[in-house]
Amino acid sequence: MTQPILQTTIVGSLPKPVWLAEAEKLWAPWKLEGETLAEGKRDAVRLVLRDQENAGIDIVSDGEQTRRHFVTTFIEHLQGVDFGQIRRVRIRDRYDADVPVVVGPIARQQPVYVEDARFLRAETTRPVKFTLPGPLTMVDTLYDDHYHSREKLAWEFARILNEEARELAAAGVDVIQFDEPAFNVFFDEVRTWGIQTLERAAEGLPCKTAVHICYGYGIKANNDWKQTLGAEWRQYEETFPLLQASAIDQVSLECHNSHVPIELIGLLEGKDVLVGAIDVATDRVETPEEVAATIRSALNYVAPEKLYPCTNCGMVPLTREVARRKLRALTAGVALVRKELGAS
């Protein structure tokens, strides 16, 4: 079967069932323990797979049902990080969070998500995407009391992420996406070592590689910050040429209700572009026509076989019902455009 053009996918997270973790909350604690928690996570993955499949999403994910947070859950599994010590740091120059402390050399003694990836692979016949945090964003989400250098620590994380990513790919994952929201804040670091450490994390992978850069979930600190960015968000003008020249295959960004001038995606020539057509910062569900309009405007700059309609960001802050309806809006909007292109 040939793959359709405008293949749909999601950035990563989906809301968790209320019996697993409190809804509409980042870093929500688990409600189950031990083997019951492990089984609960697997059941939650099955449910989000069915939701994505029922909505007609082409490239599916585990909705990050097995992790409390997209960065700290990965870090929790590494040696050299002390979760007994918590320090308050300012994340992305924007909001304070209590984070663990790096106390010694970082090492990955065993796989973190590889079992989860095998389970995901076994539970669906569709292509699967798996997300990992990117090195710069990891460095920005903890307190370093050992390396005393963000760059040095980022290279260590890149090496560890690459070990993990190679095993995820071997488990049958089709796309590995690194989440780098910090790319929109620390431009000097992106230029001097952020892209290089990202490429190191993705080095030698047999699957597609992606990076998600964004202006953050719809939480208050992010929404307040967005108010300060002016009418046009041109930050990507600096980042896109660097990503275009990088070895990463795909770039994911928010486009719907965003102030990013859509023509900037023209700077990503040759890359697959994951066009965010669903706003995750509002409960209002997009109409199919709104989704179609976003895709059409992106098609002026990206060929249909390189354009992947997607969500703006993770959907974890939404309710499950709203998330399901938004997934359906995404595929309904894409169906309109496929039809126009004679590809339905």
Ligand code: ZN
């Ligand atoms: Zn995002």
